[in-house]
Amino acid sequence: MDLIRLAISKPVSVAVGVVMVVMFGLIGVGAIPIQLTPNVDRPIITVTTNWPGRTPEEIVDRITKEQEEVLKNVENLKSMRSVTSDTGVTVTLEFYLGTEIDRARLEVSDALRRVPDYPEDATEPVIQASEGSNENAIAWIMIELPPEAREALGGFDITTLQDDLDREVKPYLERIPGVAQVNIFGGRPREMQVLIDPVALAQRGITYDRLITALRAENRDVAAGAVPEGKRDYRIRVMGKYRSAEDVAATVIAHQNGDPVRVADVARVRLGYDRPRGFVRSVHGPALAMNVIRQNDANVMDLMAELRRRLAQVQRDVLPRIHPDAGPHLRLRQVYDETTYIASSIDLVVQNLWVGGSIAAFVLLLFLRSFIATGVIAVAIPISVIGTFLALLGLGRTLNVVSLAGLAFAVGMVVDNAIVVLENIDRRRSMGESATVAAHRGGREVFGAILASTLTTVAVFVPILTIQEEAGQLFRDISLAIVASVSLSLIVSVTVIPAACAMWLPEHHMMRSRLLRSFQTLFGLAPALARLVDAAGRAMLWTMTGWRGWTIRPALILLLTAASLVGAVKLMPDLDYLPAGNRNLVFGGLLIPPGYSVEQTGSIADRIEDHIRPYVGVGPGDDDRLAALPPI
Structure with a gap:
């Protein structure tokens, strides 16, 4: 089938096809998930086991080593890393690309069942599958109490709101479509504390282990079977779990001389909070931090819009109910919004698309010297670019700075085939052929050439699609x-x-207007450039003839080669995996000696904050204040 003849004979069908591609491409732009960078999938599984109140050495001996011993033989395991603290251990397993994450999670679960024994008060291992692209938070929010409100409330400790935020705020935000997880940092959960009196315990001859055993034995609900009663069977369950501090205090540890020894006799029971294991501070003092992690392939722009709406609702309706005194004074402050960087990056790439397309059209107009011919070729840019959105949507990709950069590169490439076809049609038109015949014959003559050119370009990039590693x-x-x-x-x-x-392509003799004839010569510039090209050609011919062919010509070649090499070395940018971004969020790590207390770590943070505090509130355009700032 002669596709070119068919297109020429059915211009309305071609126009309808163009309109449909553009229309569905624009619809596809709104449906493609928008993200900062492409999804880079790294099959990762984390195993978290908590054993609070123990030293890291004890956790390593009782839990970490046992888990590593059974997990090291899991199929397709690439690397294993464990981090042990005084609260528990987290084992991170990274698998080779292409590993089915669900199957790997089942194998990890089966392997953990082979651990001989866990301590009685250690929690069950929690297995969580994640991917590398989900590790970055798209938003960070600070929960703060203004200094004046904190003083009015007698130094209220905001870290005690951890459980309230976990119960009220976290589930509400995690129900946003596209949110994978919400984490809260810097708080202290509630806990039932038994403050033992060693003297009273020694006077009654009771050991710590006996007290712990008694508490553990009583703090459970026990199923006691079923009792038939008429037509029904009633299941009996003995409720033994502690509901209050009084229940704990009433627990019987032992009997001495016929009298029970209760927890209240040897200890004081209270509902308190876990000891500080870290801290979060803002410019206003102690605070809580919360981050939001997106799901894979989530549309970050839509997700962030819904997150802002819900944060406003949390500020207005939820926070005042969390605490009767401090709740109305709590403030949510979003300190990082990934969409700000995404929007600026996408706007920059889109701007480059427009600028690149405009420059390409101007260069075409400069060389073709025909508004009609330039317009015909320029049509190829929006059709090809907008149609690409349909391909990205159909292949399940996202709209990000990398894919938009590819479109920016392609702006100058998509007109190459059109220029070749139009130039050959214009050549045959100048030979006196009719518009239809010139369009058909001119297109057929160069079809093989543009097909080969397109296939060679595609062949360069197709191998990248087969690379499964992170770079691919x-x-x-x-x-x-x-x-x-x-x-x-x-x-x-x-x-x-x-x-x-x-x-639309007119015949050459139809351009009889003086203005058009002047434009054909670029108002005298084209003949001047032609004379300059002729002079350069004669100069090149002069260097290649006679004695100059083995003296001046090699010298020019060596000189230009050396200049190219020196220029390439001088202008080469620094090598890096990815260019540095301009995000409005900086994370800094501080490595401190192991075993430092929270108080000592806080004193180190105080000294760092004293150096950084003068920079708070200074904008990038405030030159006078920037010049007066001390060096960090």
């Missing part, structure tokens, strides 16, 4: 964008361009 996943979108846009430009060049030329 990162640059897959740019390859897909270029391959899709260049392939669409081939279709446009053999359908839209011939049909448009057959209808």
